[in-house]
Amino acid sequence: MQEGFDYKKQILEPIKSLRSAPREEMYVPGHxxxxxxxxxxxxxxxxxxAGRDTIFIGPTGCMYVANSSYLCTPYAVSWIHAQITNGxxxxxxxxxxxxxLARKKKYEGPFPNVIVMAGDGGSVDIGLQAMSALxxxxxxxxxxxxxxxxxxxxxxxxxxxxxxxxxxxFTPPGKAIxxxxxxxxxxxxxxxxxxxxxxxxxxTTCVSYPVDLMNKVRKALNVDGPTFLHMLTPCPKGWxxxxxxxxxxGRLAVETGMWTLYEWENGTYKYSxxxxxxxxxxxxxxxxxxxxxxxxxxIAKMQAFVDEKIQRVKAIAVEAPIPTPKxxx
Amino acid sequence: xxQEKLLSGCAAAAQGAKYAExxxxxxxxxxxxxxxxMELARMVANGELDxxxxxxxxxxxxxxxxxxxxxxxxxxYTGSSGVGVTYAFEVYSPAAGGRYPLQMAIAxxxxxxxxxxxxxxxxxxxxxxxGWLMGWAATPQEVFDNTLINFRVGEDPRIMxxxxxxxxxxxxxxxxxxxxxxxxSQVKExxxxxxxxxxxxxxxxVSHGPQIRPDQGAPMDAQRAATFLEVPKVIEEAVADYxxxxxxxxxxFLEKYQMEDAEVAxxxxxxxxxTCKSAIKHLRSxxxxxxxxxxxxxxxxxTQQIAEALSKVKAVATVESSTSYGGAMRGGNLVxxxxxxxxxxxxxxxxxxxxxxxxxxxxxLEDFYYMAKILSQMMKEKKVRQHVxxxxxxxx
Numbered sequence: 001m002q003e004g005f006d007y008k009k010q011i012l013e014p015i016k017s018l019r020s021a022p023r024e025e026m027y028v029p030g031h032x033x034x035x036x037x038x039x040x041x042x043x044x045x046x047x048x049x050a051g052r053d054t055i056f057i058g059p060t061g062c063m064y065v066a067n068s069s070y071l072c073t074p075y076a077v078s079w080i081h082a083q084i085t086n087g088x089x090x091x092x093x094x095x096x097x098x099x100x101l102a103r104k105k106k107y108e109g110p111f112p113n114v115i116v117m118a119g120d121g122g123s124v125d126i127g128l129q130a131m132s133a134l135x136x137x138x139x140x141x142x143x144x145x146x147x148x149x150x151x152x153x154x155x156x157x158x159x160x161x162x163x164x165x166x167x168x169x170f171t172p173p174g175k176a177i178x179x180x181x182x183x184x185x186x187x188x189x190x191x192x193x194x195x196x197x198x199x200x201x202x203x204t205t206c207v208s209y210p211v212d213l214m215n216k217v218r219k220a221l222n223v224d225g226p227t228f229l230h231m232l233t234p235c236p237k238g239w240x241x242x243x244x245x246x247x248x249x250g251r252l253a254v255e256t257g258m259w260t261l262y263e264w265e266n267g268t269y270k271y272s273x274x275x276x277x278x279x280x281x282x283x284x285x286x287x288x289x290x291x292x293x294x295x296x297x298x299i300a301k302m303q304a305f306v307d308e309k310i311q312r313v314k315a316i317a318v319e320a321p322i323p324t325p326k327x328x329x
Numbered sequence: 330x331x332q333e334k335l336l337s338g339c340a341a342a343a344q345g346a347k348y349a350e351x352x353x354x355x356x357x358x359x360x361x362x363x364x365x366x367m368e369l370a371r372m373v374a375n376g377e378l379d380x381x382x383x384x385x386x387x388x389x390x391x392x393x394x395x396x397x398x399x400x401x402x403x404x405x406y407t408g409s410s411g412v413g414v415t416y417a418f419e420v421y422s423p424a425a426g427g428r429y430p431l432q433m434a435i436a437x438x439x440x441x442x443x444x445x446x447x448x449x450x451x452x453x454x455x456x457x458x459x460g461w462l463m464g465w466a467a468t469p470q471e472v473f474d475n476t477l478i479n480f481r482v483g484e485d486p487r488i489m490x491x492x493x494x495x496x497x498x499x500x501x502x503x504x505x506x507x508x509x510x511x512x513x514s515q516v517k518e519x520x521x522x523x524x525x526x527x528x529x530x531x532x533x534x535v536s537h538g539p540q541i542r543p544d545q546g547a548p549m550d551a552q553r554a555a556t557f558l559e560v561p562k563v564i565e566e567a568v569a570d571y572x573x574x575x576x577x578x579x580x581x582f583l584e585k586y587q588m589e590d591a592e593v594a595x596x597x598x599x600x601x602x603x604t605c606k607s608a609i610k611h612l613r614s615x616x617x618x619x620x621x622x623x624x625x626x627x628x629x630x631x632t633q634q635i636a637e638a639l640s641k642v643k644a645v646a647t648v649e650s651s652t653s654y655g656g657a658m659r660g661g662n663l664v665x666x667x668x669x670x671x672x673x674x675x676x677x678x679x680x681x682x683x684x685x686x687x688x689x690x691x692x693x694l695e696d697f698y699y700m701a702k703i704l705s706q707m708m709k710e711k712k713v714r715q716h717v718x719x720x721x722x723x724x725x
Contacts, residue, residue: 053531057397068539078529080400081538083419086393089385093353093397093405094529096381100352100403103379107402112531130393133386 007102007111009140010053012218018211022048031074033066036243038233038250039146042207043067043117046144046231049214050221052077054113055094059087059127061119062153062235063146078112087116087123088130088143095139113221114141120161121151124188132191135226138198142220142227145188148235156238160186163258164305165298166290168238173293180293184305192228193264199226203263206232208250209273212261219263232259240289252284257310271313281306331515336508338501341469342408342434342494343368344508345476347378348516351406351432353398355383355391359413360446361498362436366408388417392424392433399429399491400537402528404480406431410498411438414452418459424491425460426553427538430483430523432476433461435495436502437599439688447689448498450598450651454662456493457627460553462560463493464626465599467584469506472496474577475625481520481567487559489526497600497650499689511575519574560629582631584623585638587613591620593704594639594678596667597648598624601685601692605648608697617701635670644707645671645678646700650686660684660717679713685720696720 015021026047033040056079058064067074082090095114101107123131123145150168151157157170164184167173171181189202201223205213220227234249253259256279262271281303285291342365356366372378385391388409395405439449466472479492527535568581586606597605602623612619622638639645649661658664664682671677683700686692
């Protein structure tokens with residue numbers, strides 16, 4: 001509503017290096033996530049980048065169940081649980097409340113960073129409707145999909161972002177279905193970019209690249225309006241790898257092309273950390289128990305899928321703007 | 330200055346929300362409640378009401394949006410009908426368990442199948458055990474008044490609960506009647522601004538809704554049950570203040586019509602009570618001392634007041650506009666609670682139930698006369714022949 005009103009939007013400065021990142025932790029010890037948990041480290045970096053004037057919305061998932069056990073929570077900023085279905089809607093209500101409270105001078109501080117920290121299920125499966133509606137309506141909210149590529153908290157079931165060939169408890173490999181998961185995953189950032197004209201900034205991150213991650217969080221929060229981050233967060237339990245290899249898995253995902261790091265800003269793609277020579281996907285898959293049942297032909301299928309994706313990266317890696325409708329530019 | 334206007338139930342609800350100065354509104358279209366949101370949208374567009382008006386993507390989102398708004402400290406308002414009410418079901422328990430005193434208007438409607446726009450109480454009644462306050466109005470004036478009374482009770486620091494403010498679809502939502510709109514100063518005296526005790530804040534960080542251990546569940550449930558024991562007292566205070574400030578004459582819990590000397594009583598909820606009262610006038614002219622009790626609240630259920638009101642009569646009929654398939658009395662919902670309310674009386678009247686007004690059907694005067702015949706029979710025989718009568722499907 002009332003366009004001219006000054007809501008006191010926060011502007012966060014870029015972070016130059018890990019050393020110069022804020023020392024203050026907004027996601028503190030005391031949670032009960034697994035050793036080597038990618039989503040927990042991702043939360044810590046995100047909260048650090050966002051800072052004190054922040055409100056998190058946590059739809060059901062690992063980052064709810066393992067973080068807020070027994071009435072204890074690790075959040076040094078305000079946080080509210082949402083159902084796995086409705087993170088986007090609860091966030092919309094919070095943002096709207098702050099807007100009217102600010103207009104009526106019932107709240108006079110800086111407009112809070114409202115961040116939804118949703119898993120893949122809470123973002124692009126059961127939570128898709130609420131997420132999409134938030135993006136459509138243009139609320140000043142950062143919606144994060146922290147992607148551990150499965151419903152992990154319930155015991156590793158397939159989600160729409162679980163990769164082809166993964167062994168999950170709902171896609172067990174067997175005689176009739178040797179590859180386990182037969183489908184290829186959804187593409188969350190493209191879902192957001194493709195259908196939501198109010199969105200001006202979307203980016204992907206990986207927990208193994210923390211400075212890049214924190215700066216994308218800050219950039220997203222600085223945008224006035226809805227933004228979306230797709231964050232890769234390796235999961236030792238779900239992917240079945242040694243828990244000391246979390247960061248290595250993230251790096252290998254980028255180095256093999258399984259994951260690409262990019263920003264999309266007002267219609268322009270900008271890729272970063274593009275490997276000079278991509279490693280074969282088998283380099284990434286061999287560490288992960290969820291892929292050990294796969295045969296040559298399945299790995300070849302995965303390589304073909306990634307090769308096609310890499311072609312797209314190469315095509316726009318020169319940072320040239322892609323054609324976009326005028327209204328969006 | 331107070332003024333009198335001709336308003337439908339929907340328009341009266343919207344006026345109630347406006348006078349309550351709601352701050353966040355979330356809409357989604359479904360008949361018949363839609364007219365409430367159309368009115369509010371117009372008020373926001375005109376600048377009559379400074380509120381965020383959010384187009385929810387469904388009823389589940391509507392309740393989620395107002396939950397978030399309430400958690401952040403705003404007075405929040407939404408509404409629905411029929412399958413919309415049940416689509417939002419997941420979020421009702423979090424709203425009550427989180428103690429967010431948001432308000433949801435319901436203009437009731439049948440559930441599918443088959444598709445039917447008509448009034449029936451089953452949609453809202455299906456949600457009665459989710460920890461919300463709930464009650465039906467019988468006139469547009471009462472819709473307006475209940476909107477303010479419910480915010481006052483729900484937001485009371487001793488209570489902090491969401492409220493379903495219900496009205497019959499079409500019979501009330503779309504029929505206009507005289508409504509007195511008060512002076513703003515009267516509302517100011519009655520309804521203080523909403524003050525969330527622990528809002529999601531940047532200066533005082535809080536966590537809402539963490540996981541608990543199984544043994545932490547029972548104490549929380551017990552606390553919510555204990556809160557409901559406090560509600561009647563707060564309703565009494567609020568209604569007394571309302572009557573004083575606005576010049577009304579509400580009984581806090583029950584409307585009692587011709588009950589002083591009644592021998593048989595209809596127990597009926599919502600706008601069908603208006604037809605019931607006309608029927609009673611006729612029945613009395615024919616020599617049957619009939620009366621009516623209409624509950625203004627379903628949750629909390631006014632057990633004590635109902636027991637007192639019905640203790641002297643010789644036969645009771647609940648008129649059910651909702652279904653409880655396979656329930657103890659094989660028909661509606663009210664009869665279970667009325668019978669339970671009377672159980673501890675030393676002498677209690679026989680209670681039967683009539684399924685009427687389902688699927689948007691009108692309950693005719695003739696239907697009440699038919700019920701009265703059965704009531705007279707029960708009074709004579711001092712017993713119940715049948716637990717449930719389906720109006721229109723019973724042989725003579």
